[in-house]
Amino acid sequence: MKKVAVLGSGAWGTTLGQVMVDSGQQVLIWGRNKKVVREINRRHSNRKFLKGIDLPKELKATTDIKAVLEFADVILLAIPSQTLRENLDSWKSFFPRDLPVISTLKGIEVQTQLRMTEVAGEVLGIDKSQFGLITGPNLANEIIMRQPAGAVAASENPANIEIMQEMFSTNYFRIYPSDDLVGCEFAGAAKSVIALAVGIAVGMGYGENTQGLMITRGLSEVARLGGAYGANPLTFLGLAGIGDLVASxxxxLSRNRSFGEVLGKSGSIAKARAQVVKTVEGVYSAGAMLELAHRVGVEVPIIEAVSDVVAGTLSPKDAMTRIMTVSIKAEI
Known part of the structure; x- marks a missing residue:
């Protein structure tokens, strides 16, 4: 049994908390919202993020960040990607330096274009061998109902992979190991951008053919980009890559897909932000992914078009025209 500190009381942190309780772990969730924490402890629910769900009575929560870190022998990061640096900066004076740190975050930091484990390593001074990542086609609203799903446990350290397999394996949640942490992080960040592109196409009234084009050509862009940074191209054909992309x-249920639909239908980034008020990671990661592509000279026309649309410099209609007029090279 592991004592796991889950940093984040949103839908995903709470859902993984339930998964780990089901796998026999002792879990303590940290959250900033006192009402959410109180409800998890007293009513065994989290209606703000997971309506209609009864949580295990064994799942506990606290607003005391020092207490949750002192409790842990494994730390799970489940806070919004773009707030990671700010939070870790405020915690680093008492953050343990000798424990495995498992990221569940999918994104690229806007200001630095760093992957999330790179951000955490830079702030905390922790070696990359202490990090792991859990990722894949994992929509919280389905997993919380214990629907069958799979995920990838990625780390450069085999010991961390074993820990994640122990922490998350249940009869409905299957864990596959990977040593390609870089590829899995790139895949998780980029799928949000491609899901936005698919949503935009749907919002514009386009059908399955267009969606298939966006998904497959978008995946090709991500695989080339990840490969340029040392990732294994085969990673993008697995759960962390095509699996996560198709689900999103x-x-x-996907925020990125839903946001894209509103954007494609209205043509307005302001209207999309007004209608989809939750964090939409693809909006933040698109420009960062494009910058990473520029650094290594990889062409990413779909990612570039999405980046320009969310920046407000290109309309969805003009973005589709641009994508359809990019010079054609051999598909593979």
């Missing part, structure tokens, strides 16, 4: 691009 095709599901109405």
């Amino acid at each position: 691009a095709q599901s109405p």
